Amino acid sequence: MTRTAPVALTVVDALVLPCADDGPEWFFGWLQVGADGRIVGLGPGEPPADVPAGEVLDADGAIVAPGFVSAHSHLFTSGLRGIAPDSTLYPWVRSMMELFRHTDAEDMYWASLHGATDFLVNGVTSAYNFMQSGVTWLYDPRTARNVLGKVHPDDYTTRQMDGVLDAGLRVVHSIRLDDESGPEDQVLTRFARMVDAARDPSRTAGGQLLGVSVMGAVQWASDPRTAELEVLVMREHGISDQAHFVETAEGLDVQREKFAWYAEAGALGRDLLLGHFVHPTDEMVDAVAEAGSPVVWQPTSNGRLGSGVADVVRYRERGVPVGVGLDDQSCTDISDPWANMRQGLYGQRALHRDAGVMSPRDVLRMHTLGSAEVLGVADRVGSLEVGKHADFVVVDHRSPSTGPVWDVVATYVLACGLRNLRATYVGGRCVARDGRATVVAAARADAELAVRIERAAHADGRRLAVTAEQLVDAAARRAR
Template structure:
């Protein structure tokens, strides 16, 4: 057995779901992690006799599985769960953007930190993160044009990067070009600064940097120049692009017409990911399949916003690579990857009226290794294989009990959930346990987020139904009025 780093951790007595394409789908066994946070070895039975290690983690029969990969996320929305609860895409976005006009760089840091810790506490260890744009846009679907809301300084973007790093989440940082906000040379210069900031080794933390990408904005753009500039920066900086596309049935003709902008710009290919892709035409599906562009699917948020059901079975049959994302906390509300898998699995079976079109093993792969593949990071994350980062979850299907295990993968996907999640590990280091992030910042993050979002809402002329102060006063009153237990002799 060849080791690239000294042994730091051995996990024993685990029901391992490796998530790899080769080998068995599960086995009772062990996993070893080096001091570099990467997997040294794994296998069935007992670890080697020479496995002297500083730390042994006894899984006690719990499931050991890869951390989830969210291939499409907006972590800065963590303070907006339940916002615009009956709205479709465009009014929901407008409601958020009107509030974010009133936020600053530190507000975005705490919002992103909170969202990142929420992902980790729910078993998500890697995310493609669309950062809130350095320009707040107010999109008008009636005219299919953006209205400029506010231009923020560079720190508005870089502090969002810091939020993912400080939480311990691995991330691809997606940056919007904002080409319609000013002269092209200034826009391109700002974008280059943000790429450099994302790649700064001092910001990458514990190998948490997974890459940089363009936040594709053609869906919101007023002209084809946006697509041309996105392709230019992709090639200049060697990065990918993920675009929200045909996500909603609203203004569908306009959305579909803009697909040609990407085609003419030469954007289609493995480096252009299409987020949502709920309402494509037959010709669009054919073009995406021929070019090898991946699709990233958000089952829960598509349902919450009434956007529709993406025919992922059709895309897979056409040979289109597919990944899965948890999208916004403000439209998925609970960042629950198990619920996301079930929502997607059941919707596809219902759409095709066939329970055989997608299996639990297919669905698990889409939210782990498949998502890592479409992001171009499957050499580092997505499965428990030697050489990859030791990013995993411990899930106890017996607490609370899910009953007898007929099929290990089916039990994990269909019967387990956040209530069974014991802990999340990134690089072999525990980053969340029992639903809470372990970073010292976790104790402060809730209060910071509440205060900052309430302040922004007040500046926008809105108020929350229940404020943080009211919750504190209720807790204090309950503590004050609690009966005193009689003293025992």
């Protein structure tokens, strides 16, 4: 492909893995980035000799591939890795929500910034982010009802937006409607304020905002009106909705019954994404396939929480679009997209007892371009193509060595991992290198998070195994 605009950065001597549907699957060559952070050219061999190269990044034969897209994430949970380690979904969620009753807006800023920089350090450049609700709910699975924990001010939500954007991650902000927390007019007015805040020009510079969405809450709701109101705000604000659905085997009959609430409200369709979708009935799969609703798959999270194995092969055979997410740091623990791909790939092969049901190419596409497609942002991210944001990773498959390369895609998916990741670029700008984020605020994030989460834990009557003081002191010693 040829250059179409002035060049700010030229990547040379790269093993390029575009993850695009058109063109070669891989090639040794170059990639160029314009001043606006978008790809202006790429191709095999050497870049055009008559074009000023701008800054030059010599990949020295390493793999250059698109940054991963996490189509389902909860970045505010970055301080809760290892929490409730032997729990299934409902007690695990309860453990987190009891703690978050004791957090404020600045706590959520640092938790979100920490989670977003963690994604970038691990090669994820775009994420659908379920923000912690402006209302802390304590769900009771015995009654299938929410118990109101605490109502927070607006900045509890908006500071989460700021934390993700300050880290440099591209994001779809997902906002819960919280319709059961008060009169409908007040709930809708607050939701509209949050949508406006997300779209404020001060928060959209640089193309980091990919969109706004509803955090679908029917799984937790007590009345079909929740589905109706979600459809109302989807249409009023021109946004999507992603719902956690039939994620766990706990209370499965109640979960399945609530699917009809979405169907009867007219929610099914391209703009209603179904997160997890581990335990649907045949009728639910038929309805989703007919309506074109995408499914978003979290293989590592589903394993960590003992939720089950979603039959993604079955969904894809029915023509259901599928994206992939890393979910919470508190239930995926390590935000490792390579491990996430392998967990999913191997689980599907084991489920079907057939290694041919899903390939490394399939799962790589789902975690990049496929995730971008289900989020409706594939025109901007998900693959290395002219006109898209120059969001990419530099992965050295030779250090540590993965050995001879029989198949480039198979080596990348099956043999590479975080140990091979050298750098992450967003818009042609390096945001992480050798396991460290480059954003200035990242230097404070570890200490801020440790102190703030410990304070919330103490307020809830809990103690951490390693204190914030011990963590901060250890980090300071390493830095000296």
